[in-house]
Amino acid sequence: MTKIIGVIGGAVCNEDIxxxxxxxxxxxxxxxxxxxxxxxxxxxxxVCRGAKSENGITIGVLPGRTKNEANKxxxxxxxxxxxxxxxxxxxxxxxxxxxxxxxxxxxxxxxxANILEVPVVGLNTWEIDVPIQRVTNPxxxxxxxxxxxxxxxxxxxxxLI
Numbered sequence: 001m002t003k004i005i006g007v008i009g010g011a012v013c014n015e016d017i018x019x020x021x022x023x024x025x026x027x028x029x030x031x032x033x034x035x036x037x038x039x040x041x042x043x044x045x046x047v048c049r050g051a052k053s054e055n056g057i058t059i060g061v062l063p064g065r066t067k068n069e070a071n072k073x074x075x076x077x078x079x080x081x082x083x084x085x086x087x088x089x090x091x092x093x094x095x096x097x098x099x100x101x102x103x104x105x106x107x108x109x110x111x112x113a114n115i116l117e118v119p120v121v122g123l124n125t126w127e128i129d130v131p132i133q134r135v136t137n138p139x140x141x142x143x144x145x146x147x148x149x150x151x152x153x154x155x156x157x158x159x160l161i
Contacts, residue, residue, distance in 0.1 A: 003033045003149035004059070005142075006094030006118075008087075008109040009043025009102040009125075017101045020123060021046035022053075023138035024098055029056025031146045036061065036093050038086070039070045039077060043100050048073035061089045088112050095149040098141050099125040099132065119148045 005028050009021060025047035028035050035051045037044040039060020048058040052073045060074035063083045070077040080086040084105060091097060091112040098121045099110055106125065113120045114130045122132040123141045133148075135141045 001150075003095040003146070004036050004093055005033050005145050005149060006090050006097040006109075007035055007037045007043065007047040007100060008090065008097055008106050009037075009047075009100035010106060011038070011040050011042040011044065013042040013046070013101055017043060017124065018046045020138050021100045022050035024100060024123070024141055025050025025052075025056065025058075026054050027139055027142035028145075029054035031142060033146060033149070034059065036090055038063070038090060038105075039074045041071060043102065045071040045073065047100070059093075061086050061093070084108065091116055091118050094118055095152060096121065096145045098123060098145050100141075101125055119145075119152065121145045121148070 021043040029051040034057045036059040037047055039062045051058050058074050059076045060070045061078045062069055063086050065081040067077040087109045096119045097113050100123045120132045121141050121144050122134045
């Protein structure tokens with residue numbers, strides 16, 4: 001069954017991180033799963049671009065009020081007008097999340113994932129004391145994420161508020 005794999009990471013990244021995220025997106029599409037991300041630039045653009053290179057499906061959960069802010073590789077833009085609060089939508093919609101690098105926004109998504117018991121696979125991301133299954137390369141990240149997603153029963157926990 002097709003799973004939705006969240007990819008979280010910064011809107012700004014260097015070339016090495018961009019390439020990692022591109023490979024993650026490509027491998028998610030090759031595994032016949034769907035990418036969901038924040039839909040903007042940096043890691044989000046790279047993962048969508050990688051998925052599209054293999055004819056994958058991409059969803060971008062946008063912080064603003066217009067579809068036009070989505071990067072050009074987003075198939076399904078979801079306009080929230082919620083700013084960073086949209087991060088919880090990404091996590092809630094994901095069967096598993098791959099964190100690639102990232103800054104404070106990514107950290108908030110990792111925290112939401114932990115609260116909501118959504119597994120996190122970490123690729124060159126935050127070193128914090130929460131359950132993150134660390135990997136060293138994009139292929140390993142996607143392989144582990146797909147395995148977790150396929151084994152996991154997705155149960156929505158009660159709302160935070």
